[in-house]
Amino acid sequence: MEKSLVINPDKCTGCLQCELACSYENEGVFNPSKSRIKVFTFHQEGRFVPYTCTQCSEAWCQQACPVDAISLNPVTGAKEVNESSCVGCKVCTISCPFGTINYNQSSGKVIKCDLCGGNPKCVEACPTQAITYVDADQTGLDKMRQWATETDNSSSTNTANA
Amino acid sequence: MHYIIVGAGPSGVTACETIRKLDQEAEITLITGQQEPPYSRMAIPYLLAEKIPESGTYLRHNNEHYTHLNINLVSEKVTEVNADDNSLSLSNGQSLSYDQLLIATGASAISPLIEGIDLASVHNCWTLEDARRIAEKAVAGSSVVLMGAGFIGCIILESLLKRGVHLTVVEMGDRMVPRMMDDTAGGLLKSWCESKGVQILTSCQVSSISETGDALEVAIKGSETLSADLVICATGVKSNMSFLENSSIELDQGIMVNKFLQTNIDNIYAAGDVAQGLDFSDQSWHIQAIQPTAVEHGRIAAINMVKSNSCEHHGSINMNILDTMGLISTSFGQWMGVAGGEEAVLLDKKNYRYLKLQFKDEYLVGVSSLGHTQNIGVVRGLIRGKAKLGVWKERLMKDPSRLMEAFLASSMSQA
Known part of the structure; x- marks a missing residue:
């Protein structure tokens, strides 16, 4: 069974270890601005919400890519950016309704979560188990994903990964 | 069941793939008017900047992609659609019969009717062939006049500068990219471009182009005459549907479709830049001419062709993202x-x-x-x-x- 990232914002303390681990693993630097997982702060509610790609089945980014640079990893279920094919046109960044694929100005390519090939570093780094990587049917991200896709007419007949 | 898809842009290719997923037995023919493998215009700026080879513009990178999906790729122009007997005519004189037809012929660049627009050193920037010709002339030290500071004009600025040309942009409107920017954004973009050494002439219009020896003389209404080695015309596009003029398919700015991307003829659908589809925001029908909409159209039309109008299109959001020499702009809805x-x-x-x-x-x-x-x-x-x-x-x-x-x-x- 495929695993997925499960995020429980109630457990997040806003320490940003996940962002550091992600940017180090993927970009070789400790730089939260290069992280593919982001922790959003809700000051009014005193709440932190880590957020990254849900690897949604609609794969908006993959569908929108004009040069076939995003593909499904059949083992992890992640949608991965093939750096050598990506031309940096950024169409995927406006197509993803979750805002989780982003342009990286220094490489001229887009970046997104690829689940670190099945060993997500954000999970290892999280001291409070706010981010876990488990077999799960109904994760928090799934619910969020459902909400966003129900609003789109094409979800019921999606064939991107059929 | 024989499905014919006319046009091998993102919409047509997505439609073929979707049909194949839904119907393993279908006979699928994809007709492309060009001699190249299906490619993406979105990638042309990066080809001009020499970041990618021509093959980097291809919509699908696996050479065997279409063969694997058992899609019959035909390189011919369609000259006529005969809806009465479910057939279409090709430029080689051949005729093909379909059960279901998708028209996804996209759009073509248009040029203003001015003197000299047909000269050999005046090009559109729309096809791979255009890109090859531009690359030949846009060499270091050459002077280039770009007509039109719309989306296409702006997105190729960086590529042209990387090639080392002296660049002047002539835009008829009073600001850059009027279709996705207000005065403030357009004004900021203009000063950004000027800070990078590009001359931007807004509220100006090229009135004629003539040849003097090897160079071009570009007369400009509202400014002085310029000398150039190359003129690139990026003043607009229009839907490719002239081959449908004698058909019974209803046309407006593009092909008129309903919420299933179906034309007035039951077994003929249209998608992408040629289809006057539904806009999500105001529920009006117009041509958006953007990649995500083309793909969405292609997929939904294909589902409806295979599964008799089971997928209603609720409208696409008009959206754009544009990188003008490193300054990234977007517009949505x-x-x-x-x-x-x-x-x-x-x-x-x-x-x-x-x-x-x-x-x-x-x-x-x-x-x-x-x-x-x-x-x-x-x-x-x-x-x-x-x-x-x-x-x-x-x-x-x-x-x-x-x-x-x-x-x-x-x-x-x-x-």
């Missing part, structure tokens, strides 16, 4: 605002950053931006999801940059 709506603006002129949100009641209906790229996709999520903003409306009015938080808050409250 009703970025120009709506009657009775409200707007929130964040402007940092010095750093070329601009973010303008448009609301109608409690909903976000449009956004335009300069220099804001992180998580920008949530704008689509918020507009498309018709996310009720609640307290976040006021928060966004105060600080428009908190779009992602607004999205998370709405999605969590509704999850």
